[in-house]
Amino acid sequence: MPKRIIEPNTTLYPVPVVLITTGGSKPNVMNCNRISSCSAEPPRLAISIRPGRYSHSLLHESREFVVNIPMPEQSTLVDYIGVVTGRKEDKIAIAGLKLAPALKLKTPLLADCPVNIECIVEQEIALDSHTMFIGLVQAVHAEESLLDEHGDVDVKRALGIIYDNGTVREKPNYKFRVEDLRRAVRRT
Numbered sequence: 167m168p169k170r171i172i173e174p175n176t177t178l179y180p181v182p183v184v185l186i187t188t189g190g191s192k193p194n195v196m197n198c199n200r201i202s203s204c205s206a207e208p209p210r211l212a213i214s215i216r217p218g219r220y221s222h223s224l225l226h227e228s229r230e231f232v233v234n235i236p237m238p239e240q241s242t243l244v245d246y247i248g249v250v251t252g253r254k255e256d257k258i259a260i261a262g263l264k265l266a267p268a269l270k271l272k273t274p275l276l277a278d279c280p281v282n283i284e285c286i287v288e289q290e291i292a293l294d295s296h297t298m299f300i301g302l303v304q305a306v307h308a309e310e311s312l313l314d315e316h317g318d319v320d321v322k323r324a325l326g327i328i329y330d331n332g333t334v335r336e337k338p339n340y341k342f343r344v345e346d347l348r349r350a351v352r353r354t
Contacts, residue, residue: 183244185234185279186213187265189224190272194252195263196221197244200296201233209303211285214296220252225299229287230271234279246347261351270304281319282307 183199200214211233215222225231236244247257258265265274268284275282285301306319314320 182235183248185236185244185247185276186215186221186225186231187234187273187276188221188228188231190228190230193258193265193273194221194224195234195247195257195276196252197248204300210288210300211283211303212298212300214293214298216296222297224252225287226290226297228273230273231285231287231299231301232268232271232273232275233283233285234276235281235283236279240278242347242350246351249347260348268305269307275307280309280312 181199182201183197184201185195186198187193187195196215196219198213198215202212204210204212213231213233215225243261243263246261250257257263264277266277266282268275268282271284271286273284275284283303284305284307285303287299288302289298289300291298291300308319312319
């Protein structure tokens with residue numbers, strides 16, 4: 167089958183969208199689709215965030231973050247969190263998110279998400295458009311229903327929790343109406 171050469175971009179799929187909490191005792195939440203496993207022994211995750219984002223400065227200062235994996239039915243919540251800045255409003259309060267204490271960090275996890283991964287920042291790598299934060303995994307919280315007989319997250323069971331797999335685009339093809347998203351998350 168013939169192929170066409172297209173402009174270089176970040177076409178990589180499937181891509182999970184996760185919620186990142188950071189900021190220690192005064193947390194913020196952001197959505198993130200630039201995430202990957204980057205080491206198995208010991209386990210590490212890498213997330214990349216633009217320097218202009220509010221969570222970037224919080225993460226740089228606190229040196230810790232929690233990866234919270236949302237359910238598909240939380241897609242409106244994830245969209246809201248991604249288009250509103252924590253500099254201007256308390257997204258956690260407006261969305262009515264429940265925080266739970268982390269086991270090893272000051273930054274809380276989102277109790278509303280079935281999987282939470284606590285990480286401490288080991289390295290920061292400045293890239294052209296983003297900073298990559300490499301986090302050493304400290305603890306993993308997972309709902310019982312997602313575990314296999316060995317106590318590990320069963321990938322087949324967990325696949326249903328990935329939100330909106332697809333091509334990652336920096337500039338969405340549609341415009342969000344922030345007020346509509348704000349109203350929707352207040353109702354849930």
